[in-house]
Amino acid sequence: MGQPNTQAERLREVSRRRREREKDDLRRRILDAAGELFLEHGYEGLSMRQIAERIGYSATTIYRYYEDKDDLLYAIVHDGFLRFGRQLAKAAQSSEDPRERLAALGHAYIEFGLRNPVYYRMMFMQRSDFLFDSRAEQKGPMIDSFGVLRQSVEQAMESGALRRGDPETTSTVIWAVVHGITSLALAGAKRFNKKQVRESADLAMRMIRDGLGRT
Amino acid sequence: MGQPNTQAERLREVSRRRREREKDDLRRRILDAAGELFLEHGYEGLSMRQIAERIGYSATTIYRYYEDKDDLLYAIVHDGFLRFGRQLAKAAQSSEDPRERLAALGHAYIEFGLRNPVYYRMMFMQRSDFLFDSRAEQKGPMIDSFGVLRQSVEQAMESGALRRGDPETTSTVIWAVVHGITSLALAGAKRFNKKQVRESADLAMRMIRDGLGRT
DNA sequence: TATGTTGAGTAACGGCGTTACGCTATCGGT
DNA sequence: ACCGATAGCGTAACGCCGTTACTCAACATA
Numbered sequence: 001m002g003q004p005n006t007q008a009e010r011l012r013e014v015s016r017r018r019r020e021r022e023k024d025d026l027r028r029r030i031l032d033a034a035g036e037l038f039l040e041h042g043y044e045g046l047s048m049r050q051i052a053e054r055i056g057y058s059a060t061t062i063y064r065y066y067e068d069k070d071d072l073l074y075a076i077v078h079d080g081f082l083r084f085g086r087q088l089a090k091a092a093q094s095s096e097d098p099r100e101r102l103a104a105l106g107h108a109y110i111e112f113g114l115r116n117p118v119y120y121r122m123m124f125m126q127r128s129d130f131l132f133d134s135r136a137e138q139k140g141p142m143i144d145s146f147g148v149l150r151q152s153v154e155q156a157m158e159s160g161a162l163r164r165g166d167p168e169t170t171s172t173v174i175w176a177v178v179h180g181i182t183s184l185a186l187a188g189a190k191r192f193n194k195k196q197v198r199e200s201a202d203l204a205m206r207m208i209r210d211g212l213g214r215t
Numbered sequence: 216m217g218q219p220n221t222q223a224e225r226l227r228e229v230s231r232r233r234r235e236r237e238k239d240d241l242r243r244r245i246l247d248a249a250g251e252l253f254l255e256h257g258y259e260g261l262s263m264r265q266i267a268e269r270i271g272y273s274a275t276t277i278y279r280y281y282e283d284k285d286d287l288l289y290a291i292v293h294d295g296f297l298r299f300g301r302q303l304a305k306a307a308q309s310s311e312d313p314r315e316r317l318a319a320l321g322h323a324y325i326e327f328g329l330r331n332p333v334y335y336r337m338m339f340m341q342r343s344d345f346l347f348d349s350r351a352e353q354k355g356p357m358i359d360s361f362g363v364l365r366q367s368v369e370q371a372m373e374s375g376a377l378r379r380g381d382p383e384t385t386s387t388v389i390w391a392v393v394h395g396i397t398s399l400a401l402a403g404a405k406r407f408n409k410k411q412v413r414e415s416a417d418l419a420m421r422m423i424r425d426g427l428g429r430t
Numbered sequence: 431t432a433t434g435t436t437g438a439g440t441a442a443c444g445g446c447g448t449t450a451c452g453c454t455a456t457c458g459g460t
Numbered sequence: 461a462c463c464g465a466t467a468g469c470g471t472a473a474c475g476c477c478g479t480t481a482c483t484c485a486a487c488a489t490a
Contacts, residue, residue: 023468047445047446047447048446048447048448049445049446049447057469057470058469058470058471059447059448059470060448060449060469060470060471061468061469061470063447063448063449064467064468064469068447068448069447069448124398124402125340125341125343125398126340126341128340128398128401128402128403129402131402131403132402132403132405132406165418166414168411169411169414169415169418170418172399172411172415173396173415173418173419173422175395175399176392176395176396176399176415176419177391177392177395177419177422178395179395179398179399180390180391180392180393180394180395180396180398181388181391181395183339183340183343183394183395183398184387184390184391184394186343187339187343187344187346187347188343188346188347190347191347196383196384196387199381199384200384200387200388200391203380203384203385203388203427204388204391204392206426207388207392207422207423207426207427208422208426209426210425210426210429211421211422211423211424211425211426211427212418212422212426214425214429238437241437262476262477262478263477263478263479264476264477264478272438272439273438273439273440274478274479275438275439275440275479275480276437276438276439278478278479278480279436279437279438283478283479284478284479
């Protein structure tokens with residue numbers, strides 16, 4: 001019953017798949033073009049009409065694939081969160097020692113921000129509402145990254161590298177520190193040279209270790 | 216020579232002053248209307264046409280008083296920095312003890328952000344480029360606030376409340392912590408209830424004290 | 431009183447996000 | 461092989477936006 005038997009039925013099936021593939025394909029091309037434009041000109045230079053022009057379609061066509069501009073922007077940011085999550089996960093695996101693991105996480109966080117300033121600004125500064133957006137509840141990419149951090153914090157507490165306490169609060173504070181360093185570095189990129197950023201980051205990591213670690 | 220003698224000369228003088236007063240007055244009214252609109256609808260709902268409508272002038276008139284929208288926005292943010300600076304200065308005077316002074320500064324910073332979310336977002340998150348804007352070099356409001364912090368840090372280092380080191384770097388890290396807490400609280404206002412924010416802030420202040428303090 | 435200057439308004443340009451509507455090619459059933 | 465339905469896309473338009481060119485009236489100056 002569920003199996004296609006006649007040639008006509010098979011044709012209908014593959015035809016439907018081809019259309020879906022093409023649909024996904026265009027959706028991808030829209031997202032890619034939007035991402036490029038976003039990287040090149042920031043949010044200001046990200047207009048539906050320019051995206052459309054880049055891929056050779058009319059602007060209204062985009063609305064067949066994305067609800068509105070915010071929906072498209074969310075998709076871009078979601079891509080950013082995926083990359084972000086991957087880098088953090090990689091850093092978390094770099095060491096078994098709880099102290100080193102936390103340090104690796106912190107440095108990976110800051111480095112992501114410095115290497116992807118346009119993304120970081122959008123993800124954590126300009127549109128930080130996306131962080132806790134209801135859309136993310138399904139598979140929330142940020143929650144995952146925060147989960148990696150909290151797990152590392154719990155491990156560090158068990159091993160004695162961090163003082164015991166509410167892991168949620170401690171993780172939040174650690175997040176606040178690395179986010180603070182990163183966003184200040186991005187805000188005053190002209191004023192903070194690399195050496196200053198590195199020194200601040202090092203002192204911050206030491207502050208975390210001593211301030212949350214020693215009893 | 217410089218003194219006006221005849222009635223005509225005196226009239227010319229007071230007339231010129233009246234015009235200047237009126238000019239300043241309208242400039243103020245534009246700024247106030249823009250500030251209100253900004254508070255009510257955020258940056259999105261801040262349009263030149265709506266500002267003009269609110270004060271009963273044509274939109275183009277605004278351009279006689281402000282270069283462009285960014286210039287006007289900068290004036291709004293500048294007002295925010297003035298209030299911010301005043302609150303920090305007040306907190307700095309609240310105690311002579313270096314440790315308490317630093318704590319007061321930190322809490323005042325976070326409280327400003329929580330009580331003025333629209334301003335804080337614009338000043339430190341969405342348009343953080345204003346922080347180090349060249350326009351601020353003349354009388355830079357942020358530099359002053361940072362100066363207050365750095366002075367307190369230097370004092371704390373001399374008294375032994377903070378470990379000795381580069382005051383600039385240490386101040387930057389402290390700033391990063393309170394900014395991180397504040398911006399995360401504002402980003403996830405729905406998720407972070409007041410108790411969680413307070414607990415995070417308290418832990419963060421303790422982390423600063425222990426992590427940057429003890430040798 | 432004649433002339434220059436200042437402060438305001440009108441109209442318009444180009445761009446934006448978004449929607450209503452129309453067209454065309456392909457699909458699905460006969 | 462035909463034919464109505466549907467999917468995919470484009471055109472035109474709406475109502476905004478920031479900004480500028482131009483105009484006009486009121487006033488200051490001489």
